[in-house]
Amino acid sequence: MITNRMEVPIGILPQPDETTCGPTCLHAVYRYWGEREALDEVITRTGKLEQGGTFAVFLACDALRRGYDAAIYTYNLNVFDPTWFTRRDVDIAERLERQREAKDDPRLRLATEGYLEFLKLGGKLRMLDPSRGLIQGYLRRGYPILTGLSSTYLYRVAREYGPDDTPNDVQGLPSGHFVIIAGYDRAKRTLRVIDPYGRNPFATKHEYWLSAERVFAAVLLGIVTHDANLLVIHPRRKQEQAHR
Numbered sequence: 001m002i003t004n005r006m007e008v009p010i011g012i013l014p015q016p017d018e019t020t021c022g023p024t025c026l027h028a029v030y031r032y033w034g035e036r037e038a039l040d041e042v043i044t045r046t047g048k049l050e051q052g053g054t055f056a057v058f059l060a061c062d063a064l065r066r067g068y069d070a071a072i073y074t075y076n077l078n079v080f081d082p083t084w085f086t087r088r089d090v091d092i093a094e095r096l097e098r099q100r101e102a103k104d105d106p107r108l109r110l111a112t113e114g115y116l117e118f119l120k121l122g123g124k125l126r127m128l129d130p131s132r133g134l135i136q137g138y139l140r141r142g143y144p145i146l147t148g149l150s151s152t153y154l155y156r157v158a159r160e161y162g163p164d165d166t167p168n169d170v171q172g173l174p175s176g177h178f179v180i181i182a183g184y185d186r187a188k189r190t191l192r193v194i195d196p197y198g199r200n201p202f203a204t205k206h207e208y209w210l211s212a213e214r215v216f217a218a219v220l221l222g223i224v225t226h227d228a229n230l231l232v233i234h235p236r237r238k239q240e241q242a243h244r
Contacts, residue, residue: 003186004185004186004187004188005183005184005185005186005187006136006139006140006183006184006186007139007182007183007192008032008139008142008143008144008182008183009032010028010029010031010032010144010180010182010194011028011031011194011206012024012025012027012028012180012194012195012196012206012207013027013028013039013196014196014197014198014206015196015197016039016040016043018052018165019048019052019053020043020048020196021053021177021178021179021196021197022046022053022054022055022056022058022059022148022178023039023042023043023046023054023059024039024042024043024178024196025059025146025178025179025180025194025196026042026046026059026062026063026146026233027039027042027043028144028180028194028196029063029144029146029180029233030042030063032144033068033233033234033235042062045062046058046059046062049107049110053176055110055111055114055148055226055227056072056146056147056148056178056227056229056231057072057111057114057115057117057118057123058114059146059231059233060072060118060123060231060233061114061117061118061121061123063233064118064121064122064123065121067235067236068233068234068235068236069122069124069233069234069235069236070118070123070124070231070232070233071123071124071125071126071231071232072118072123072124072125072126072229072230072231073126073127073128073130073134073229073230073231073232074125074126074127074228074229075127075130075219075220075222075223075228075229076111076222076223076226076227076228076229077223078108078223078226079096079108079111079112079115079226080092080127081095082127084127085126085127092119092125093115093116093119093120096112096115096116097112097116099112100112107226111226130216130219130220130230131216132184132189132212134230135181135184135191135212136184136186138232139181139182139183139184143232143234144180144181144182144194145180145181145182145230145231145232146178146179146180146230146231146232146233147178147179147180147181147215147219147222147229147230147231148176148177148178148219148222148227148228148229148231149176149177149178149179149215149218149219149221149222149227149228150174150175150176150177150218150219150221150222150224150225150227151175151176151177151197151218152174152175152221153174153217153218153221154177154179154210154214154215154218155200155201155202156201157201158172159172159173159174159175160172160173160175161173174221174224174225175225176222176224176225176226176227177195177197177227178196178227179193179194179195179196180193180194180195181193181194181215181230182194182207183209184212185209188209189211189212189213190209190210190211190212191209191210191211191212191215192207192208192209193207193208193209193210193215194206194207195207195208
């Protein structure tokens with residue numbers, strides 16, 4: 001029987017502060033796959049950027065080091081050239097190293113370090129259009145999808161300014177965020193979003209349903225804050241069979 005709605009039964013804890021959404025989402029994925037590690041341990045181990053927050057690739061590297069498989073679908077043209085994914089003869093690690101030498105951007109260099117480790121650890125890197133089909137394919141297999149996106153666009157709230165992230169529609173800058181996609185309603189074309197941030201405009205709890213177009217747009221606009229990705233983490237095949 002064909003059902004209009006598919007969901008992955010994943011829950012999440014509240015993020016402890018304004019900058020720990022990434023490791024909080026990672027912790028939720030680990031719990032979904034049967035691990036019982038404390039959230040504080042995941043936050044401490046994955047670390048954060050100097051200005052707060054993290055990169056999805058750092059979360060992926062943590063998962064790879066713990067024996068999981070990890071695939072990143074990137075839309076970040078600040079880090080990756082699209083032609084690297086359309087030509088079979090391109091060594092992406094080699095291109096990343098050359099780009100690091102050619103560009104003097106601290107955030108780019110930091111992201112590059114992460115992606116070089118990610119590739120060395122066996123992570124899969126792809127650039128495919130974000131689509132309902134792509135999301136359905138993973139949800140059908142029972143895989144939650146962690147994503148780095150633009151919270152400014154997702155929530156349609158004012159940009160933020162200063163060390164306390166004060167809403168300011170003139171001086172403010174866009175903000176990034178991590179959430180988990182854990183469901184799709186075929187009839188309504190909505191996605192179930194699991195959000196570690198408690199004070200969101202869509203629900204009083206940590207989940208809500210939102211149009212797929214809105215979520216995909218927020219993912220693509222994550223490029224403004226060096227996000228713009230989908231991250232799928234799951235146990236390797238034998239571990240996955242044991243989980244089920």
